[in-house]
Amino acid sequence: MDEQKVLSIKGLLDDTPEEYLSHKEKYENSIRKSVLFYKTLHSTEDENMSVDEKTKLNFRNIVTSAIFKDNSPFMLHNSMFIPTIMGQGTDEQREYWMKRAKNMEIIGTYAQTELGHGTFIRGLETQATYDPDTEEFVLHSPVLSSYKWWPGGLAHTANYCIVMARLYIKGKSHGIHPFMVQIRDEETHMPLPGIKLGEIGAKLGFNTVNNGFLGFENHRISRDRMLMKNAQVLKDGTFVAGSNSKLTYGTMVYVRVLIVSNMANMLAKAVTIALRYSAIRRQSQPKPDEPEPQILDYVTQQHKLFIAIASSHAFYMNAMWLWEIYYSVSLQLASGKLDNLPELHALACCLKPLSTIDATAMIEKCRLACGGHGYMLSANLAQTYGLATAAYTYEGENTVLLLQAARSLVKAWVGHVKGRPLKGTMAYLAGDSTVKAWDGSIDGIIQSFKVVAIRKISSVVKILQDYEKSGLSPEDAWNKASVFLTAASEAHGRAVLLSVYKSEMDKRAAVLSPPLRKVLLQLVDLYVTYWALEKVGDMLLYASITDKDVDELQRRYIELLAAIRPNAVGLVDAFDFRDEILNSTLGAYDGRAYERLMEEAMKSPLNAEPVNQTFHKYLKPFMRGKL
Numbered sequence: 281m282d283e284q285k286v287l288s289i290k291g292l293l294d295d296t297p298e299e300y301l302s303h304k305e306k307y308e309n310s311i312r313k314s315v316l317f318y319k320t321l322h323s324t325e326d327e328n329m330s331v332d333e334k335t336k337l338n339f340r341n342i343v344t345s346a347i348f349k350d351n352s353p354f355m356l357h358n359s360m361f362i363p364t365i366m367g368q369g370t371d372e373q374r375e376y377w378m379k380r381a382k383n384m385e386i387i388g389t390y391a392q393t394e395l396g397h398g399t400f401i402r403g404l405e406t407q408a409t410y411d412p413d414t415e416e417f418v419l420h421s422p423v424l425s426s427y428k429w430w431p432g433g434l435a436h437t438a439n440y441c442i443v444m445a446r447l448y449i450k451g452k453s454h455g456i457h458p459f460m461v462q463i464r465d466e467e468t469h470m471p472l473p474g475i476k477l478g479e480i481g482a483k484l485g486f487n488t489v490n491n492g493f494l495g496f497e498n499h500r501i502s503r504d505r506m507l508m509k510n511a512q513v514l515k516d517g518t519f520v521a522g523s524n525s526k527l528t529y530g531t532m533v534y535v536r537v538l539i540v541s542n543m544a545n546m547l548a549k550a551v552t553i554a555l556r557y558s559a560i561r562r563q564s565q566p567k568p569d570e571p572e573p574q575i576l577d578y579v580t581q582q583h584k585l586f587i588a589i590a591s592s593h594a595f596y597m598n599a600m601w602l603w604e605i606y607y608s609v610s611l612q613l614a615s616g617k618l619d620n621l622p623e624l625h626a627l628a629c630c631l632k633p634l635s636t637i638d639a640t641a642m643i644e645k646c647r648l649a650c651g652g653h654g655y656m657l658s659a660n661l662a663q664t665y666g667l668a669t670a671a672y673t674y675e676g677e678n679t680v681l682l683l684q685a686a687r688s689l690v691k692a693w694v695g696h697v698k699g700r701p702l703k704g705t706m707a708y709l710a711g712d713s714t715v716k717a718w719d720g721s722i723d724g725i726i727q728s729f730k731v732v733a734i735r736k737i738s739s740v741v742k743i744l745q746d747y748e749k750s751g752l753s754p755e756d757a758w759n760k761a762s763v764f765l766t767a768a769s770e771a772h773g774r775a776v777l778l779s780v781y782k783s784e785m786d787k788r789a790a791v792l793s794p795p796l797r798k799v800l801l802q803l804v805d806l807y808v809t810y811w812a813l814e815k816v817g818d819m820l821l822y823a824s825i826t827d828k829d830v831d832e833l834q835r836r837y838i839e840l841l842a843a844i845r846p847n848a849v850g851l852v853d854a855f856d857f858r859d860e861i862l863n864s865t866l867g868a869y870d871g872r873a874y875e876r877l878m879e880e881a882m883k884s885p886l887n888a889e890p891v892n893q894t895f896h897k898y899l900k901p902f903m904r905g906k907l
């Protein structure tokens with residue numbers, strides 16, 4: 281989709297900065313822009329699209345949705361409502377609902393989290409009780425904690441939503457299933473009878489996404505509103521279970537995969553802003569007889585920023601790679617083949633946390649690298665941080681997902697020790713975990729990260745086994761060892777991120793021009809070297825690195841920063857963000873940061889008049905002792 285076309289939409293871009301709008305105005309402005317945007321976008325995800333086309337569409341959506349400093353109330357419609365219909369609906373249900381959803385005849389969201397439960401899906405309390413006499417489900421929120429709480433667009437935007445509710449038939453619970461529920465009248469937009477809706481209030485970010493709450497008071501829906509691809513309820517109330525209850529969790533896996541690419545995009549935006557500003561900002565005078573240097577020439581500034589460029593590339597390569605796995609597993613699931621689902625789940629449970637942890641930290645570092653002007657909302661670094669840090673929590677809180685990945689790693693290791701073959705991204709666990717001598721090459725360092733993962737996984741399994749031998753229950757042993765279980769998952773995730781980035785770049789290197797290949801492989805080298813230094817403790821413990829090797833690594837890292845410096849601005853320009861997408865006084869292509877800062881400052885409502893009315897009302901009498 282052509283950004284130029286989108287950005288040429290009259291009225292799409294804000295004349296009044298969002299920062300000076302009220303909470304309510306921000307939402308109303310975002311709806312206005314979303315409608316304009318969709319009128320132009322018209323692009324929809326067609327199930328016959330190739331992986332590549334589907335991926336490009338999602339990436340385009342991610343990029344273009346960036347024109348919203350704080351994201352759109354339509355976000356959940358695209359990222360979860362439609363994917364759930366696709367993944368959980370029968371052919372008939374998809375046929376009917378996809379047409380309406382893709383044409384924006386209806387706007388939906390995904391309502392799973394409740395006031396009382398977010399992580400523990402099996403603890404959700406919203407009830408869907410089947411009434412065979414009327415062939416309906418009765419939706420009910422029995423207690424306050426069962427109110428749906430958080431879904432984007434739920435408060436005032438969506439008129440339909442996917443509700444994840446506990447299915448009861450004849451008093452028996454059959455677990456959590458997806459239900460298509462109309463929540464507002466399509467003409468009046470009033471909440472339907474038995475439905476309570478509202479907004480959850482101001483947040484650190486996402487303040488235009490219209491996150492809401494939803495409570496049911498014995499609200500009835502027809503039987504055909506349960507999405508029945510994976511499990512069914514027959515007219516007489518017979519429950520037909522799906523082949524795997526976790527298939528109901530499928531949308532979350534999809535979004536976790538999407539988040540990795542979203543982090544690549546968010547980080548690219550932030551480092552474009554910070555690096556361009558660092559190229560125009562001059563400060564201090566290390567050499568008395570020379571002009572103030574660009575702050576980009578301080579090596580400490582390069583250390584803060586260049587890793588962000590490399591990390592964005594790494595996340596993008598991993599996202600494309602993971603997307604292909606997701607797509608092929610989805611095709612296998614469609615034909616009833618489930619055996620690759622656990623690995624996909626484990627991968628998503630590693631890469632979503634690591635990409636959000638790194639991106640959040642590096643976006644904050646981009647802000648900190650810009651001094652006071654980085655602290656301005658007009659720089660759009662704080663908002664970018666606010667959007668990124670939300671992904672640490674949503675779609676599966678990172679700690680919980682890393683523990684999920686640990687389940688798979690522990691199972692794989694225990695199986696390996698018993699002689700069961702390892703496969704896919706865990707096959708390396710069967711490798712030699714003794715490093716005779718440090719190999720400082722890129723491949724050598726990546727191999728060391730694999731050794732670190734093997735050693736951390738094997739040692740935490742030993743801890744678990746020792747706790748159980750001492751009499752602890754498996755659950756208590758698991759909880760006691762959980763800090764090192766998440767560390768083992770992180771180590772596995774690091775090894776995957778590094779090796780996939782390297783191998784995906786190697787695949788592409790052959791078709792790159794020599795100069796471009798040189799620069800992009802320097803970023804791979806920087807990424808691997810940076811993480812070897814960040815994790816030097818693990819390298820010393822498990823990978824036979826010596827202090828001399830560390831010294832060499834440090835010198836190589838410094839040389840890499842110097843080598844990348846001449847191409848640094850070109851590398852962020854290559855992300856090709858238009859100024860309107862960056863939406864930043866510091867990051868504009870023309871480098872006129874000071875003029876833009878002043879232009880934005882003058883838009884402050886306070887600058888409309890030289891003396892604010894509080895002077896006469898409060899200050900003057902106060903200063904005259906007359907208040």
Ligand SMILES: CCCCCCCCCCCCCCCCCCC/C=C/C(=O)SCCNC(=O)CCNC(=O)[C@H](O)C(C)(C)COP(=O)(O)OP(=O)(O)OC[C@H]1O[C@@H](n2cnc3c(N)ncnc32)[C@H](O)[C@@H]1OP(=O)(O)O
Pocket residue numbers: 313314315317318338341342344345352354355358359390392393398399400401402432526527529530532533535538539542621622625673674675676677680684687688
């Ligand atoms: C107008 C312009 C705008 C344009 C807009 C365009 C936008 C386009 C795209 C933008 C992209 C932006 C990026 C996307 C942003 C989207 C915003 C999202 C907003 C947020 C939404 C949400 O947060 S939705 C709610 C998310 N909630 C969660 O994720 C809950 C997390 N909890 C869980 O997943 C589960 O509770 C659990 C896994 C932690 C535990 O589940 P459970 O208790 O059932 O299992 P057990 O622990 O008992 O057993 C585990 C067992 O099951 C297997 N398993 C678990 N999960 C899965 C799975 N998903 N798939 C397969 N298998 C699974 C696991 O492997 C274990 O197996 P064992 O063999 O037993 O070990």
Ligand SMILES: Cc1cc2nc3c(=O)[nH]c(=O)nc-3n(C[C@H](O)[C@H](O)[C@H](O)COP(=O)(O)OP(=O)(O)OC[C@H]3O[C@@H](n4cnc5c(N)ncnc54)[C@H](O)[C@@H]3O)c2cc1C
Pocket residue numbers: 356390391392393396397398399400429430431432486491670673674675676677678679680683
């Ligand atoms: C910006 C934003 C948008 C969102 N949008 C949506 C949406 O559109 N639809 C939707 O349904 N939900 C949405 N959510 C909700 C989100 O999915 C939940 O916040 C998330 O799943 C975490 O659940 P929780 O908030 O209940 O935290 P909890 O699950 O209560 O977790 C709180 C803390 O307890 C820890 N903890 C919990 N369980 C364990 C465990 N087993 N082991 C170790 N530690 C544990 C966690 O690590 C966490 O630190 C959104 C959230 C945010 C922030």
